[in-house]
Structures are given as structure tokens and as C-alpha cells.
Amino acid sequence: MRDDSELIRLCLAGHRDAFDALVARHYRGIYSMVYRMLGNSEDAADVTQDAFVRVYTRLDTFQLDRSFLAWARTIASNLCIDHLRRRGTPAVSLDERLESGQQHADMGPGVSPEDQVEIAEDSRRVLAAVQQLPEKQRAVLVLRHIEGLKLEEIAETLRMPIGTVKTMLFRGREAVRKMVGEL
């Protein structure tokens, strides 16, 4: 299988199908991140499309020594933040699918069904609270705790110092705690 850099070279050489392969490889991951930031599937689909269009039109500026996914994530995150600024905090916190018992990630063999239900419920409450945060705090919490990025990766994605990332994480979690109460 061709790696991302090779696909980008092919695309810049005029092979459009190479870009289709790149999109097919990454669109689910980008969509999921965008969805977690926006909390709305329709907006998430629009912003994901815009993100890939922007990636395509700026492909000649991509540095081949960087990770394509990290670059696409940066573009998508910035579009999310812009979108949230324009839209403001949504009246409806989360998409209906999340509220209706969507399957959660594997919690391991040692977790009883009752505990799984409780953890899933806590997860929904926290996720709903995250949706109420200011856009940058929300982005930082999503990238850190849902996407599993390291502090350095978040700093690079959102173009902010690591100290600012830590501060936003602290404030974001504090706000979530106030909204959710005891877990």
C-alpha cells in the first residue's frame, strides 16, 4: 500500500485518484474528530468536506516531512473553531444518536454490564458538558481525551504553546466538573 507522502506526490503530478485514496484513508477519522467538536452530524459532514477541499487546494504547500493526518487535523480543527465562533454555543448539545445508547468502546473484560451502563451514562454526561465549552477549550479536550493526542501534538495541531494547552485542559475539566457534578 502506498504511504501518504507517495500519494501526495502522485496527486501533485496530476493523478487525482491518488487524492481520492488519501480521502478514503482519513475521512472517517477526521469526521469523527470534527463531530466530537461540533456535536452535530450535519455540521460535521459540511466541515469535513470543507476541510478536504482546503487540503486539496493547498496540497502544494504541504511539507512532506510532516504527517499528512496531523496537517489535515490542523486544518479541520481550525475550521471547527471558526464554525463554532460563527455559530455560538449550540442550544442542543449532542446529536440524537449519542443520546440513544450508541455502543461505547470496549471497556475490558473485567467490567460488569451494570458498570458498563453507568460508565456509558457518565460518558454521555461528560460529552454533553464538553459541547458547552468555549471552542478552544472544547477542541483541546476532544483532541486530548477522545482523540488521544499528546500535549505536543495538540500544541502543534492548534498552533498554541504547550502551557496554553495545559491551561485550557485545566479550565475545561473544571467547567465540566461544575456542569456534571460528581461522577
Add this chain to the structure above:
Amino acid sequence: MNCADVRSLLEEYFEGLVVDRRADAIAKHLATCPGCAFELHQIERVAGALAVVPQAEPAEDLLRTISARIAALPAPRQGRVAVGWRWVGVMAAVVLAFLTVVSYLLPVLISESAASGIAVIGPVREASVMVHEWFAAAPDLLFALWLALGKVWQWFALAARAAAPTLGMYLIAEIGILWAIVFVVQTRSGQTPARQALVI
């Protein structure tokens, strides 16, 4: 460690990235400080609650829609693939650090070589005198411009940090910044070894 030290490292501690004596010191502090222990608990419970959030699945037609929008666009420009600008940052930081060190030490070396009877490189020495005199006599505006240049340098170093293949390269850049600050401040007060050597 005090509370500020511990909290500045709590994220890394939670990820298991803090090891050895620092990890022991944090654990010891957490055992006796309810505030910091509570903060760690916050990280654990928010991270725990969000860790089980499943990946959101897009609608089936999203891939087709993206492909259709891309197909309607002109092909991307086929120029040269961009050079890694961060590598330019790395090189600029290293070169600037090197130049600062050389400009600091060169007059001393020249002076010593003159004392030992070795021929002095006239134009280089004259240039060094000019630079040092300029710094010493520069009006505040020019001095501010020099400090602004230092800030640009710092940005280069930050860029270098993102791409530096080794910690050593980053340290060279950071040491260069500190050296530049010391150099400028000491030169203005006429206390650099270089200046003292040149005055002789």
C-alpha cells in the same frame, strides 16, 4: 515540590511520562495535598469518561460527496513540493547561535593572537570594533530593534524545537538566545571580554 511544580507536571504524570525521582516526589506530594490529588482525580475521571466514547461514523455518502466536490476543482498547483520551513528554522537558529558565539569570542582570540605575535586580520578586527562601538553607542530605538530581532530568533528556535531531530540541536538554539541577551546587555555596559580586549 510545591503545588505549582506538581500541577505543571500533572498531565505528563497522568500519562506516565514522568519517571524516576520526579515521579516519586509528585506521588509523595499527592499523598499529602488534597488540592493536587483532587486535580489528578479530575483528570482521571474526565479522561476515563471520554476514553470510552466511540468513533462517530459518517453518513454513507460522505466519501462520495467529498470526491464530487474535489472533482469539480482545478488540479492543485504542480510546483515544487514545499521545503520543510521548520528545517529552515532549525538551520537559522543554529547559524545565528554560531555567529553570536563567534562575534563574542573573535575579538578576544584576535587580541590574544596579536599578543603572541601572530598576524592580526585587520579588516575582521576593524569590523568587530565597529560592531562593538555601534552596540555601545546605539540609540534606544536601535537597541529595541536588536531585541526585536532576538524575538524573531526565538521564533526560529521554537520552530526548531518542533522539528529538531535531537535535543542537542534545540539546546544549541536556546543557548544561543541566552548568549545573545547576555552579549547585548554586557556590550552596552562595556563589560564584555571582547570589548575590554578591544579597548586595550
